[in-house]
Amino acid sequence: xxxxxxxxxxxxxxxxxxxxxxxxxxxxxxxxxxxxxxxxxxxxxxxxxxxxxxxxxxxxxxxxxxxxxxxxxxxxxxxxxxxxxxxxxxxxxxxxxxxxxxxxxxxxxxxxxxxxxxxxxxxxxxxxxxxxxxxxxxxxxxxxxxxxxxxxxxxxxxxxxxxxxxxxxxxxxxxxxxxxx
Numbered sequence: 001x002x003x004x005x006x007x008x009x010x011x012x013x014x015x016x017x018x019x020x021x022x023x024x025x026x027x028x029x030x031x032x033x034x035x036x037x038x039x040x041x042x043x044x045x046x047x048x049x050x051x052x053x054x055x056x057x058x059x060x061x062x063x064x065x066x067x068x069x070x071x072x073x074x075x076x077x078x079x080x081x082x083x084x085x086x087x088x089x090x091x092x093x094x095x096x097x098x099x100x101x102x103x104x105x106x107x108x109x110x111x112x113x114x115x116x117x118x119x120x121x122x123x124x125x126x127x128x129x130x131x132x133x134x135x136x137x138x139x140x141x142x143x144x145x146x147x148x149x150x151x152x153x154x155x156x157x158x159x160x161x162x163x164x165x166x167x168x169x170x171x172x173x174x175x176x177x178x179x180x181x
Contacts, residue, residue: 013129021126027118034112043113046100047120054091058084062139082135089132094121 008016031038061080090096097117104114124130130141137144 017126017129020122023118024122024126027115027122031112031115031119038112038115040113042111043116046113047116050091050097050117050120054088058088058139066140080139084139085133085135088139092121092124092130092132094118097121 058080061084065080097120101114101117104111133139
């Protein structure tokens with residue numbers, strides 16, 4: 001999902017982002033609490049390698065293709081090979097980075113630089129709303145036409161439900177006042 005395709009309500013999406021925000025906050029507080037113990041070269045490498053492998057190749061391909069499509073007058077989403085989605089999803093997975101941390105710990109031992117991994121992942125989710133990327137969506141955030149229709153229809157149905165509930169509440173209140181229950 002991305003910020004334009006929240007296949008859930010906006011409220012639940014923000015709540016999920018808030019949960020990742022708490023994880024980000026805890027990770028950053030731990031990093032600052034142990035600032036003197038952090039080896040900065042490994043921390044920077046661990047933070048950056050996720051996007052070097054998982055985001056930048058796909059973003060480059062997307063923007064290159066998107067520019068070419070615009071120049072040719074093509075309208076609609078820019079398709080790029082699925083391998084870029086797979087790279088993004090593997091590199092931005094908490095499972096993958098948890099395994100990287102476990103391997104790191106087993107080879108070199110624990111160190112505070114490893115906090116770069118959750119800081120990166122929690123930051124992407126909490127600050128930017130970037131989650132794993134489904135193949136059916138654009139690599140970069142773009143509102144999908146089906147999702148736009150869904151939001152419109154979902155919003156209209158939610159308004160209808162609210163009006164019906166409000167009318168039922170008013171009718172119940174009137175019945176209580178008149179004693180005609």
